[in-house]
Amino acid sequence: MLLNIGIIGGGSVGLLMAAYFGRKHEVHVYTKRSQQAGLLNESGVYCDVLGQVNLRAHLFGGALHKHDVLFVTVKQQQLSTVLDLLEELSCRIPVVFLQNGMGHLELLPKKIYPVYLGVVEHGAKRASDTKVLHTGRGRVKVAAYKAEQSAEWIADLLHEEDFPFQAEGDYFNMLVSKLMVNTVINPLTAIFRVQNKFIVKNTELRSLASKLCREASQVFQRSYEEEWEHVLRVAEQTGDNYSSMLTDLSLQRKTEIDYISGYVLKKSVSELPYHQFVVRSVHALEQLDGEGGRV
Numbered sequence: 001m002l003l004n005i006g007i008i009g010g011g012s013v014g015l016l017m018a019a020y021f022g023r024k025h026e027v028h029v030y031t032k033r034s035q036q037a038g039l040l041n042e043s044g045v046y047c048d049v050l051g052q053v054n055l056r057a058h059l060f061g062g063a064l065h066k067h068d069v070l071f072v073t074v075k076q077q078q079l080s081t082v083l084d085l086l087e088e089l090s091c092r093i094p095v096v097f098l099q100n101g102m103g104h105l106e107l108l109p110k111k112i113y114p115v116y117l118g119v120v121e122h123g124a125k126r127a128s129d130t131k132v133l134h135t136g137r138g139r140v141k142v143a144a145y146k147a148e149q150s151a152e153w154i155a156d157l158l159h160e161e162d163f164p165f166q167a168e169g170d171y172f173n174m175l176v177s178k179l180m181v182n183t184v185i186n187p188l189t190a191i192f193r194v195q196n197k198f199i200v201k202n203t204e205l206r207s208l209a210s211k212l213c214r215e216a217s218q219v220f221q222r223s224y225e226e227e228w229e230h231v232l233r234v235a236e237q238t239g240d241n242y243s244s245m246l247t248d249l250s251l252q253r254k255t256e257i258d259y260i261s262g263y264v265l266k267k268s269v270s271e272l273p274y275h276q277f278v279v280r281s282v283h284a285l286e287q288l289d290g291e292g293g294r295v
């Protein structure tokens with residue numbers, strides 16, 4: 001079945017999804033910059049694994065086209081502008097939010113309906129405004145957040161062997177599982193400027209990582225042993241990746257730390273010294289970048 005799919009954000013995840021969906025469906029990408037929309041309309045998106053794929057692109061801000069489903073792929077810190085506009089448009093298009101972290105749960109306005117949440121287990125890296133690298137193969141999980149229907153229909157319609165979708169019943173569990181991984185791997189790799197594999201290989205980093213994992217497991221009442229095994233597996237599987245938090249810092253951009261580790265702190269009833277330390281360290285690095293203070 002041919003779908004009409006909207007994607008807000010022409011970054012790493014947005015372009016990756018546009019390329020995979022665009023092989024079979026009509027895809028519209030909404031960008032922040034008109035220049036990027038122009039380039040995408042001229043040449044489509046180039047994905048290292050798939051080659052060139054055609055799509056349509058628009059500057060986000062005005063009306064939306066009629067879509068069967070709309071994916072929001074901006075970062076957490078960019079979400080409030082997008083939410084304001086979506087709320088104003090009050091369209092009845094099913095919206096799927098694909099952010100890492102959980103801070104956005106507290107931002108989602110009541111007027112947007114129906115709402116689904118998702119987690120992306122792929123690695124993607126935008127190489128230019130029209131080029132994306134598929135750096136790690138995984139799956140996209142989706143769950144209903146505020147919707148009459150479960151997320152099965154999304155997974156059924158979009159699942160492809162080389163771009164799998166999986167419907168989950170419980171959005172909270174799905175997001176917490178991803179949060180556990182991100183709250184351990186992202187800040188440490190960002191502070192120490194290392195690839196993910198060093199969380200496993202470097203004995204000191206591994207020990208710090210296990211402390212973060214223990215703290216987060218306590219907050220969400222999860223088995224530390226199971227979460228730790230999961231974190232190590234992801235760190236190994238994505239070993240050559242530079243985490244998204246490290247990438248943000250390298251590009252002198254604000255990170256998603258407040259929506260990931262900050263969310264864990266917010267949900268805790270007790271002190272979490274390791275989380276407090278990494279949140280402040282990442283903020284210090286962001287601030288030093290602004291001050292030109294890093295050597």
Ligand SMILES: NC(=O)C1=CN([C@@H]2O[C@H](COP(=O)(O)OP(=O)(O)OC[C@H]3O[C@@H](n4cnc5c(N)ncnc54)[C@H](OP(=O)(O)O)[C@@H]3O)[C@@H](O)[C@H]2O)C=CC1
Binds near residue numbers: 008
């Ligand atoms: N990259 C990855 O491998 C993974 C990412 N994720 C998560 O997915 C989310 C997106 O990440 P990622 O794609 O890497 O981020 P990027 O920074 O690559 O992409 C975000 C995109 O959103 C665009 N944008 C920002 N504000 C607006 C707006 N108002 N209207 C339209 N577009 C806008 C940005 O535009 P501009 O380029 O002009 O700034 C940018 O193209 C994050 O929460 C991340 O943690 C999860 C798993 C893996």
Ligand SMILES: CC(C)(CO)C(=O)C(=O)O
Binds near residue numbers: 181243
């Ligand atoms: C799983 C991981 C850690 C892969 O790099 C990620 O989600 C990220 O970098 O944000």
